[in-house]
Amino acid sequence: MVNQNQESGSGQQTINIQIPSADNIASRRSLIPVLFAAVIIFFFFNFFTVSCGGQKIGSVTGINLVTGTELKDRDMFSGRETKGEKIPSSAWAIIAFGAAIIGLGAFLIKEKREAVIGTGAGAIGFVSLIILQFAIKSAIEKKAEGAIQTDFQFAYWGALIAMGIAGFISYLRMQKTYSIVVTAVPPSPPATPNTENITQPLASINPIQQANNFDIGVWLNKSGKILIEWFSKNKIILISIASAIIVLYGVYYFFLRHDPVKDGKIAAAAACDCFTKNIDEKIKVNEEFVKSFESYGFKKRQEARNKLQEMQNSVDKENTTCTNASQQKFNDLRNRYIAKQEMVGKFDFTYNSQFNGCNPSNQSKFTSLYSDVENKIISIIDPEPDIEKIKTDLIGQQIPGWRFAYLSEYQSADILSTTRGSTRAEYQIKFQLIDKISNSQHDCEVVAVYLLGDQGWYFNDVRMIYITYTSTAPLNSWFKITPLKNCRYSILDQGHNYWAQDGYWGKKYQAGPNEAGFNLTSSEIYIMSRESQPVDIVFKYFPNN
Incomplete structure (x- = not known):
């Protein structure tokens, strides 16, 4: 606030300056x-x-x-x-x-x-x-x-x-009050100055008479002394504030600041923890399975494996939940550095090195117990496949001249012999097959191979021994036959007389029960009846290898 009072009688001019009090x-x-x-x-x-x-x-x-x-x-x-x-x-x-x-x-x-x-x-x-x-x-x-x-x-x-x-x-609120009185005296006439109190936050200063000729050097010197005095009085507070800032920054730097190496270790520890917990739970399941194995009365290995999987389902579910959570943590921590390639590299390197070094203490126990479980399952001797199982397993398989497509194609099926090994069984089977499209019948023998594995007996291969095709030799005309590829064949005359020609322009032979043998080499064979009526001739095919 500025008040100007002028007294004409005395010729004195007084300027009062009031600085608002901090109190x-x-x-x-x-x-x-x-x-x-x-x-x-x-x-x-x-x-x-x-x-x-x-x-x-x-x-x-x-x-x-x-x-x-x-x-x-x-x-x-x-x-x-x-x-x-x-x-x-x-x-x-x-x-x-x-x-x-x-x-x-x-x-x-x-x-x-x-x-x-x-x-x-x-x-x-x-x-x-x-x-x-x-x-x-x-x-x-x-x-x-x-x-x-x-x-x-x-x-x-x-x-x-x-x-x-x-x-x-x-x-x-920590400061004291300073009072500064400033009196401005005009050049003439001389007069007795009026004073005024000015309140300051730090100290109370006695009135100072000041002429219009303001000496800035003196003012700066006095101000400097005041600041030095203030800093001296409040140095403990200033040091405390500075120390608090340093401590807070230290807390941030060492405990709150994101560190890719530290975060990589945290993510790897979460993943390793899931791995360790999963092994612990599987150990409990395997111990229970081995303990109760005899009471289950398994007839097939697959039954035992199904039971083991059923017992492990809840464990697998818990492990999936834990793994998803650890993966989410990995993504969240890694995303902190996604914009900085160098930081991402440090995070990935730390994570991979830590996780690859994850070696739970229960790993050896789990490995040993797993072997015990396998030995128990392998001790089960699965029943060998019967003829119905073999017929079903052959569906979709193919041999020269035939592709097994439907169960209705089997008119009859008999196992002629079985050759067994410790983990292999070979079944020689005779089939009577019917082709419902051409309404033709075929005799066939095959060897079906089965192997014994962890899941029991399973189909491995089928090999043809022979298959027959019946063709009718017409009267007074030739009938063309194209032999099966990659097969050799023999002709069964069924007691009938017929003509056989080796190719369209080849040599013609008299064939029948009382005729001499002959050898046909052409890729096309022609037959014709030598009797008074058409006759059926059987071609029996054998694989070349």
């Missing part, structure tokens, strides 16, 4: 806890929004920055929310939030050093919020390369201002 501000103690509480409340509102191309894609509250969160995307077709970008907790947000709580608590419990604590909490919180803004902008700018914009909202600025004012008022 009025410092006396507002009740404002300090209100401001710290306001900071805490502001943390539950949006600190900033994230947009891309002018389109808002998400918002983050202050408490989200303390606990970490995940931006939600919205599917453009279904409109439902989907998982978005992971936002980790921020050390600076934690420090600022903690400072507000400490400042509020100190004034609520009326701590004797509440002013000192409030000053420190306000300063630390104010600086942390400023750093928080730059850290968020820098991280998003690096990751999105300018494609995503951030807009800090009223709640952030409100928290910043409230934190600063709370710290400032707390600071004023």
Whole structure:
């Protein structure tokens, strides 16, 4: 406030300058806890929004920055929310939030050093919020390369201002009052100066007469002495604040800062833990299986394996849940460094080296117990396949001149002989087959090979011994026959007389029960009856190998 009083009689001009007293501000103690509480409340509102191309894609509250969160995307077709970008907790947000709580608590419990604590909490919180803004902008700018914009909202600025004012008022409460009296005297006529008291926050200074010729050097010298004196008086507070900042930064650097090596070890430990737990559970299942094996009365190996799998289903389900959780943790931790190739490389290298070195102490016990389970199952002697099993297994198989397609093709089937080994069985089988398309009948013999494996006896191979084809030799005309490829054959005359010609232009032979033998080499054979009626001739084919 400036008041100018002029006395014409004495010719003296007095200028009164009044600086507002800090006592009025410092006396507002009740404002300090209100401001710290306001900071805490502001943390539950949006600190900033994230947009891309002018389109808002998400918002983050202050408490989200303390606990970490995940931006939600919205599917453009279904409109439902989907998982978005992971936002980790921020050390600076934690420090600022903690400072507000400490400042509020100190004034609520009326701590004797509440002013000192409030000053420190306000300063630390104010600086942390400023750093928080730059850290968020820098991280998003690096990751999105300018494609995503951030807009800090009223709640952030409100928290910043409230934190600063709370710290400032707390600071004023620590100070004393200075009174400075400034008297300006005009050049003439001389007069007795009037004085005025000016209240200052740090000390009370005696009135000083000052002429219009202001000596800035003297003023600077006095100001410097005042600052030095203030720093000397408050050095403990300043050292405490500086130490608190250093300690908080140390806590952040060693405990809160993201470290790809540390995170890689955490992800690998989670995966290894799932592996170890799964082995523990399987050991329990295998022990129960071996203990109760005789009581189950298994007839086939497959029955035993089915029972073992049934017992392991719940274990496998738990392992799937654990593995999915560890994989999600791996993805979350790795995504922290996705924008920095070098950091991702360190994370991957640490994870792979740690996980590959995962060697649970129960591994040897599980391996030994697994062998016991296998020996129990192998001790089961599966029943050999019967003729019905063999007929079914042959469906889809093929031999020269025939492809087994339907069970109805078997007119009869008999096992002629069986050759057995420890893990192999060969069955010689005679079939009478019918081709329902051509309505023709065929005699056939094959060898079906079965092997004994972990699942019991299983079909391995089929080899043809022979197959017959019956052809009718017409009267007074030739009938062409094309022999099966990769087969040799013999002709059974069935007691009938007929002509056989080796190719269209080849040699013609008289054939029958009383005729001499002959050898046909052409790829086409012609036959014709030598009797008074058509006769049936049988060609019997054998594989070349």
